[in-house]
Amino acid sequence: MKDKNNEFPRLSRKEFLILGMLIGRGEMFGLEMVETSEGELKRGTIYVTLQRMGDKGYIESREEPRSMPEIGIPRRKYLATGLGERVYQTNVKALEFFNSDFAWGGLN
Amino acid sequence: MNITVSPQLQSFVSEVKQKRKVSLKEILMLQSLISSERKWMNIVDYFMDFLFVLGVTMFIQIPRKILGFEDSILFCLLTTGSFYGANKLFWNFVQYRNLYRNLKSIGINCPEIETLSMNLSLIVLKHSASNFLRISNFLFSTKTQKEVFEPIVTDWQEEYFDALFKKEIWKAHWINVRYTYAFVVAMWQKSPIGDLIEFISKIAK
Numbered sequence: 001m002k003d004k005n006n007e008f009p010r011l012s013r014k015e016f017l018i019l020g021m022l023i024g025r026g027e028m029f030g031l032e033m034v035e036t037s038e039g040e041l042k043r044g045t046i047y048v049t050l051q052r053m054g055d056k057g058y059i060e061s062r063e064e065p066r067s068m069p070e071i072g073i074p075r076r077k078y079l080a081t082g083l084g085e086r087v088y089q090t091n092v093k094a095l096e097f098f099n100s101d102f103a104w105g106g107l108n
Numbered sequence: 109m110n111i112t113v114s115p116q117l118q119s120f121v122s123e124v125k126q127k128r129k130v131s132l133k134e135i136l137m138l139q140s141l142i143s144s145e146r147k148w149m150n151i152v153d154y155f156m157d158f159l160f161v162l163g164v165t166m167f168i169q170i171p172r173k174i175l176g177f178e179d180s181i182l183f184c185l186l187t188t189g190s191f192y193g194a195n196k197l198f199w200n201f202v203q204y205r206n207l208y209r210n211l212k213s214i215g216i217n218c219p220e221i222e223t224l225s226m227n228l229s230l231i232v233l234k235h236s237a238s239n240f241l242r243i244s245n246f247l248f249s250t251k252t253q254k255e256v257f258e259p260i261v262t263d264w265q266e267e268y269f270d271a272l273f274k275k276e277i278w279k280a281h282w283i284n285v286r287y288t289y290a291f292v293v294a295m296w297q298k299s300p301i302g303d304l305i306e307f308i309s310k311i312a313k
Binding site for chain 2: 006021030031042043044045047048051054073074075076
C-alpha cells in the first residue's frame, strides 16, 4: 500500500507565490497580496485559491474587526501555518536542487 | 447588508453630521460620494420639475380660459413661478429623504435629516455589490460566502468608495466593471464545473 507521507506536497504557482508572501511579510489582506504580486494574482481568483489553501491546511485566516470610524463587513487577514511553511520550504529546496549543477550533472 | 465606508468618507460624513443644519450643496456632494447615479438622479429631477410646472399651469390656466378669464402675463408668471418654487421645495425634501436613506444604508443615522424628510417611496441607490452577494448567498454555502465572496465585496467597496472620495468617477466605474468580472470568475471557479477543471488539472500534473 502506498504510504501517504511519501507523496510530494506540490504547490501551484499561485500557491507558491502566496505562501512566499505570507512567510516573508507575515499577516496580509487579500487585496494587499494582489497589489504586491504585480499582476500575478487576480482579484477574482485569489480568494478561491486562498480558500483551497485553507482547506489543505497551508494557511489560516481570521476576521480583522474594523476600527471605530469604519463600518461594514470585517476584512479577512491570512497567515501561513506551520504546515504551509514546511511545504513551502520543501518546494523551495526541491526547486533549488532541480536548478543546481549537481542535479544536472547527475543526469549526465 | 452593510456597506463599507472608507475612513475618508466616514470623516466627511461625521463632519456633516456635526452641523445642525446641512446645506443642500453639502447633501448633493455627499450624495455624489455615496452614489454613482447622481447624474441620472438630476435628469429625473429636472424632468419632474418640468412635468410638475407644465401640469400645474395647465390645470390652472385651461379652466380659466374656458371660463373666459383674461389673465395678465404677470399673473401667469406669478402662478407658474410660485408652483415651480413649491415644486423645488418638494424635491429638496425628497433629496433629504434620499440622503437619509443612503446614510442609513451605510449604517449612519442622521435624525436631523429625517425630520426634514417626507414619507415617500423613492429609489434607494445601493451599491451593486449587494445584489451579487444575494445571488452567491443563494447558490453557495455559508463557508464559501464568508471566505470567497464577502472578501471580494469588501475589497470592491473599499476601492470603489476610495475612488469616489478622490472624485475619480471614471475609476469608480472601472472598479465596478473589474470587480463584476472578478465576482463572476469566482462564481465560475466555485461552480461544479470549476471544481471539475481543478480536479482534471491536478490529475494532469
